Amino acid sequence: MADANGGLNIRPMDQFEVRPLFGGDTVGMFTITNVTLWMALAVVSVVLLMVVGSRGRALVPTRSQSVAELTYSFIYKMVEDVSGKDAVRFFPYVMTIFLFVFFSNVLGLIPFAFTPTSHIAVTAVLALAVFITVTVLGFVLHGTSFLKLFWVDSAPLALRPVLALIELISYFVRPVSHSIRLAGAMMAGHAVAKVFAGFAAALGAAFFIPILAVTALYALELLVAVIQAYVFTILTCVYLKDALHPHH
Amino acid sequence: MEGDLVQMGAYIGAGLACIGMGGAGIGVGHVAGNYLSGALRNPSAAPGQTAFLFIGIAFAEALGIFSFLVALLLMFAV
Numbered sequence: 001m002a003d004a005n006g007g008l009n010i011r012p013m014d015q016f017e018v019r020p021l022f023g024g025d026t027v028g029m030f031t032i033t034n035v036t037l038w039m040a041l042a043v044v045s046v047v048l049l050m051v052v053g054s055r056g057r058a059l060v061p062t063r064s065q066s067v068a069e070l071t072y073s074f075i076y077k078m079v080e081d082v083s084g085k086d087a088v089r090f091f092p093y094v095m096t097i098f099l100f101v102f103f104s105n106v107l108g109l110i111p112f113a114f115t116p117t118s119h120i121a122v123t124a125v126l127a128l129a130v131f132i133t134v135t136v137l138g139f140v141l142h143g144t145s146f147l148k149l150f151w152v153d154s155a156p157l158a159l160r161p162v163l164a165l166i167e168l169i170s171y172f173v174r175p176v177s178h179s180i181r182l183a184g185a186m187m188a189g190h191a192v193a194k195v196f197a198g199f200a201a202a203l204g205a206a207f208f209i210p211i212l213a214v215t216a217l218y219a220l221e222l223l224v225a226v227i228q229a230y231v232f233t234i235l236t237c238v239y240l241k242d243a244l245h246p247h248h
Numbered sequence: 249m250e251g252d253l254v255q256m257g258a259y260i261g262a263g264l265a266c267i268g269m270g271g272a273g274i275g276v277g278h279v280a281g282n283y284l285s286g287a288l289r290n291p292s293a294a295p296g297q298t299a300f301l302f303i304g305i306a307f308a309e310a311l312g313i314f315s316f317l318v319a320l321l322l323m324f325a326v
Binding site for chain 2: 013078081082177180181184185188227230231234235238
């Protein structure tokens, strides 16, 4: 992409490279890499927020406690509103997904940090876990009548097979779009920020223009990080609703 | 020569795939604009519908992300 003889030398994709942390350059199944480190940091942040936040159990919450309480009630209300009252037993799973994705996204915005959610391998595992859970749950709860999800009763009879085919395809595309949306948004945002930062280095005296742009972009990226975590969670809730109530 | 041609095709294809972003932009703008016009007509009902706003935006955005994926595949996997 960038030519070696002068000009711009911006490599926006280098920041997504998976590297072993402790020497060596082969990445095996159990190698500790920068992905492992930043996923662990995300988990530590979740634990810190929830454990430290709920330690005091004060009637008048402290700052950390009210952040923990706000997050909890926000996700609780989301599960209840979107998936229905009987989906509350899956609240811990949804909460885990939200907090992990949220902290992975937000920690990745620290300069020189690594964003685990920018890798499709990471988000695909999260999305496939949701997909398999939801499909198994649907068949366990409803048996074969779960397949009515694909058979739209309210449509004219002639249209139903066509609709069933479309519904079937869209059902199997779910894990793909679910995972690629998160990874794509994270990857694209970080690559754009890197490209603008590269402009600042190339422009010399006029460096402040791209730096202003990067500052604005960074604010947008923070918004995107939070919204993508929200969207990932709310789609989990929507899929859960389909499994619990497959009748249209 | 042969490899250069393939490379060129991949780059042109990656550029063409970016047109898909325009479609996603139209979709997201349509969802958000309709939400806003609905919200201005009946502001008291607006907060209850933000979840649907984000779901709609997410579905519209997914297709734009697919075009991004095609571009990435052409750049790095072909």
